[in-house]
Amino acid sequence: MPSIDKNPNFFRLLIISIATYLVIVSSISFIRSVSSTTDENQWITLPSNLYITKELNNFSIDSNSVEKFKVNLSKIKPGFLLRDINNIVVKDTIQLQKVLNSIKESEINTLGIITNSLPVKYFKIKIKKSKIPGDFIYEMPSSVLIVNVFKGGGSERAGLKAGDFIISINGIKFKDGYEADKYLRVNSSEDILHYKIIRNGEIHDYDVELAKIGVTFYFLLIFFVSFVFYGFGLFIGIRKPGIQAARLISLSFVLTGFLIYNGIEGRYFLDFDILTILQFLTLSACSAIGLPLIIKHLLYFPKEHTELIRKQWIWIVPFILGSIYFVSSNVFYIFFLDVYNMTGYSQFFLFYSISVIIYGIVISIIYRKYSTPENKKTSRLVRYAFYFMLLCFINAAFYERIYFLISENQYIRMAPFPEIVPISLLLLVLAYIYTIGKYSLLDLTIKVPKNIQYIIISSLWKLTFVCIIFLVIWLLSNWKFNFPNIKLSGTSITVLNSPISPDLQEVYSKMLIIFISLFGVFIFWLLNKGIRNVLDKKFHQIRFDYRRAATEFSEIISKTTISELSASIAKELKDLFHLKRIGIILFKNEEKVIAQDYIGFDYKQFSELCKESGKKLSDTIKEFSGEFRIEYLYEPIKTIFHEYKFTYIVPIKTKDKVEGAVLLGEKLSEKSFTREDFNFLSAILMQASIAIENTFLVEDCTLQERLKHELEIARRIQIASLPQRVPDINGLDIAGISKPALEVGGDFYDYLNGTRNEITVIVGDVSGKGTSAALYMSKIQGILRTLNEFMLTPKELFVRANQLLYKYLEKNTFVTVIAAKFDSTVRKVNIARAGHLPIYYYSSNDNKVSKIIPKGILLGKSTNEIFNGHIEEILMDYQPGDVFLFISDGVIEARNNRFDDFDEHRLVDTFRKNIEFCSEKIMDNIVQTVSEFISEVEPYDDLTVVVVKANSDMN
Template sequence: MVVKDFSAEYLGHRALQNSRPLPIRSTLDSVITGDLIISINSGTVRTMKDVAQALDESPQNDIRFEVLRPSTNSILSFNVKRSSIQTEFLVFLPSHVLVTDVTAGGASDRAGMKIGDLILRINEKEFKTDIEADRILRQDQIGRSLKYEILRNNRFVELNVELAKFGIPISVLIFCLAGALWMCIGGFIIISRPNIIAARLIGSSFLFIGFFMTVLIVRRDFDLTPFIIIRNIIMNGGVIFGVTAMFHSFHYFPLERTDLTNKKWIIPGYYITGIVSALISYFVNSPLPLSLIVFYSIYIYIRYRKGISNEYKRLNRVIKWTSIISGVAAGIISLFFGNALQVIIVGIIGIVLTAIPLSYLFTIGRYRLLDLNFTVRRNTQYSIVTILWGILIFYFLTWSFFKLPLLELPQANIIFTGTAIEITDTPALASEREASEHIMLMVIAIGLMFFVLRVRKVGQQFIDKKYYRQQYDYRRASLELGEILATTLTMEDLARGLVRKLSELMKLKRVGVLFFREEKKCSCLSAYGFDGKIWEEFCIINERELITSIRQFSNEFRIDYLPVPLKDEFLREGFQYGVPIRSKDRLIGVLLVGEKESETTFRQEDLAFLSTTAKQASVAIENAFLYEELAEKERMKHELQIARRIQLDSLPQTTPNIQGLEISGTSIPAMEVGGDFFDYLSNGNGALTVVIGDVSGKGTSAALYMSKVQGILRSLHGFDLSPKELFQRTNKLLCQDLEKRSFVTVLGVEFDPKKHSAIVSRAGHLPLWHFEFKTKTVKKILPRGLGLGLNNASVF
């Protein structure tokens, strides 16, 4: 160690390895007292003899010194003139340990230890290496006092460090918990599917890597007992096997790659590379050779990348990118931020690496791989997230309360008395200033408390919203439901609106509703939250049994109380409760509700709200039934009006103008439509055939048959047939198509003005009345004839 300053030319500096560099505030134009000489002319010096030999063998006048300046955690390079070096400028220090970092608030910091201190003895015990010094520290019991003899700025100082009864850095705890999480996930996968090779490989790799992470930092062994030796072998060998097994698992997970498994040399290559890299790393005392496993895996991936299927890429996408990003992030944090974040770096790396096993769990759960179908219920997720949120708030609040007393408040000349607040120009007394600071700290603490509670409330509300745990307003819900029920008239719209609104208000996974007409028939049903086609068919087929089973319940009931076939189907669709809908003690429907989206149980107020909804719906359902009946009547009336218009339009709209004949005809149905008809059939030779008829029955059926008969007569008249022949052919056609209980009566007359003759043919119709103008007499003409469509006997 340098004990006399001497001038020198500053050349540069570099940070001490594995330490956090500090700003260089000391002089840079000389080597100062307290500097530790590392090398002379690039030659390492360890003893006084090495220094003297290096100075004597240097032929040049300029000598290059590399010195460690403890107060800066930096190695500085100087060019020193031989003439500047003083005699006896150097003393030999015994074995010591350099303090490169002091944890703020720790036991050493409280004792007064600083960066750059040289520890010479611990509890009056000397040591030769840092490992031996660490062993002395760990041998002392927790809770005892340690006596440090240190050298600081060329002065000897004694420090008494009071150790805590128990202590562990948060970052170390996080890293250990991350390793434990790796082990838990690995153990779960192996135990769940021990017969699947992919599960065995993944689980084993997670177990060994997790064990390495858990034990790596918390080791406090100083004697190599058999247990310590076995543990170290498992830890160091396990991490090699774990990484190797993880790369091996990609041959089978997420899908088996036969292009790799068929190559017998690839799998042994993983483990041989792992063993070789571990041996090289052991002999060169460096972890860099372990990267051979990664390079071998990259080589296999590049060589056989064309054999990767699109399905394999899709399933492996999350794991692949999570592993790459986590590995790169952990490396970057270690290399570039390790010195600046030395205290918390381990915890950050642990959190980053935790993403890898979680990505496996996500992939397995999402795509149902390894024959595992595990899902965390929403209520369990809610409990976990709520607890974590509470722990985070509690940790922040506790941390804030410990940091507040260390807060440097502005020196304001404010004095608080019991009756007033005074602001003075002169500085307050120490006691008054202390009282003012205490009051200000209390105000800040109270404000912080309210702020944290507000943040907790907002965060909890957000969590409640995500997991559907909000308390809904029953009054508002009743109003919204009432609006839907009051403005919806049709059965289908009412059913759809009811299930959708109920699902929205109560946050239900599925809702169903059935409407019953006269307690005999399922007239309408609707479901929300699932494809209800099969369920709807089942309800329609079993409607009578369903109505009979639900009729016995007067209030809400569990689906388990239904008969077996109904219970099994409804439970399969996810329904839990049913609420009968009654009107005047008549069962007119039932509400079916499934599980809440929050996956919590139904409370009494939930069931009460469903009962209230059923009572509200009963009125709307009755109105919908009435509306449906009214709409049906209106539809029939409208259709009959159209039929009447069509029927009247099918009758002759104009009267033929035939010389020698005065013709007039009209038809007025007794109902909207009927079977009476008449028609004018002209053959173009001056003769006119007039046909009048009536179809048995009334209403729509008679009108349809009338149109059919009218069409047949018009078609056959084109063959210039007499009335009798016309009826005979028409009868043959009608006997084939007409119902047995229906028939047609027709009366036809062919008028020939040229011959002054009329040919009459009757098919069961009323007689023909003939008025003779000359004699002023009326004669009844009643030829023989049966109605058309009765039989094939053509008696007309």
């Protein structure tokens, strides 16, 4: 035999040959299995053949059954089985009669009862012998118990029910469920079979139409998993046949793949032919060799345990056990067991596999000191996958036995969710793939790009999500709801003495299903959204947040030094595009590298190279108007950029002048850059280029600082020009505030007259913002204060002011103002308006808010004749509790980050909610509500609020 290490192709040929043979045998077996007929029900061998034919009454259920197992029956129905009396297992009616004859009539007996439908339960009742009817037991012939009938299947259509006992098929009797199943599948040529059953003590005949193809999802999953093992084993063996660990893994997985399908799947070898013999012998060989290979390959994977490999007996012992198993199982199977019955063989395999597993666990515990921390870390995921798989196998193999020991009332119970076994095997393969790829084991580089990983995982999630939805739909459609005896009508709720009618039951069921469906849609929507967000974040698939980017870049370009600016741009671009690495190079006058920042690698040598190549690098970048690949650079810098894993260069330009460049590395998602990426980056760099240019202009920065200082002085002067205190007016509670959008603004308010009983409240707004608006505001405020000395009404005040302003206001400037003169002695108010927003007036008598809108045009934009003809003054009474609200357009036009205006509706709503408070509280709450509405958005207009509230205080 040639040396495999020197001739790896020999192993390639060997593993391909073995895998091909196993795949062919498995595929033929699969085709034969799925093409077998089925009667679409489930049956089991009788746990007892003593059939109860008469009802049992006047008994009590054993306290353990009631308290522990929630068994509560008023009578024992015909069809149940008798297992034991007074803990004596009864085999037949003769033994039953002997036991009953030995019991006194008044003595209380304990009867062990077995139900006749899934889940098959075993419980005990206490009953006097005198209450046990005569001839209540019928000793059935050999038969099987139907425990489940598939909905809509051939058995249900024929009339068979769970709890029926089949005593013959086509007149053929059988001793157990295996023989019945064998007869059913061997005689698959017949379309209809004649069933003789016992139900409620009576014999019935049914003709059952067989289904031509019988396959379950569990069976398909097992078949799929076995081929995953074949594929993984072949991949490792073909790629790395010269490595011992790879060869052992390859053989282990290929042989285990056959063992999974033909062993775990558990189909009987019903057709005794050449294929059956080959299948059984191959299964025995795969078991005898495959399990020891698993033990041996763990000595080499993920790292070689040299000390343990030298102890050859460690891996020889499992092969000895495998040889003993192979010989003994075949001998006993052929010469001593029923050639058709795999039950005995499964016991051999179970004993053998447990022996190998225990041996492996003992060896790992004894020699755990040889495992280094590094080996433990490398093999952690594989070990956890193995542990999980073993737990799943133990659960599947021993669930019924363990459950019976814990809960005696559950006589026959299958392990829940059997699909967990093949799923655990799939997880084991994934653990191997992940471990090999992460730690580059077996000289293999298994690297799936993250964008492909994302597509696979998101597709799997979508498939899982759809399966979950279909599963829920299926469960709802098959769920039987038991509603209380309550009848609902439009006018009453009636509790009935008898169960509700089927029609009403159906109505309630539909209502409940609709409610559950709506709730389920909401839950599934949240679940899908949450998982998609997690996947997007994990694989860096998050789309651009243009608004956030614009906001953050607005902050970045405010950096005062060029080094801060370049560092901030690099960090922001890396976060926005989710890059593994990025670089920023900034030039001074297209010659000298004035600043550079890099993220994602050690850039000390690289930055020196760029600094030395400043002029040449700048000239090369200048030739390109947009992004370009590294390949277009000159040598040797092109090779160096490649070594540092940069892929693209994006110029930063202003008016064809190169300010710098952005060096792009690979994305974290490992996706290629798209046109959308470059367009977005170009838009950002356009802003950045302006910021870079402005940063170089130190003189402009100095000027900006000086102007800022002067604006601060102007702001303090403007604040001082506004009322510094609230006048004390009898019967009136007044509060006001004005907040400029910039350092200074064009909004203003004032309190004129200021006697004990009279006051004129003025609110105005000059067009524009900033310094120019503030200067006009100061001029207008001075004019109004001067004219008010003549004790004018609001209308007269505006007419005089318009006459003065008309001569001096610029064409693109206008003024709006509104005034209200309150006389608290007579509770009257005069109101005039010059193009300003209305006064919002709350009437305590009517408990409603209305708008007071006297006619009036803009101040200073028309001649006095025209102005006087278009302004009116309103005189009105007010009562204690009435409230007057003055505002500027900065309130209702305040805008949030979704570009929604605060608008008049929100203002009135806020105003009404705060009517009961004092004027200052009303004002504060309105300002606070506006501030909360715009949140972090900077206000773009000045804001002014004045509140006048009338009260009954007339001191």
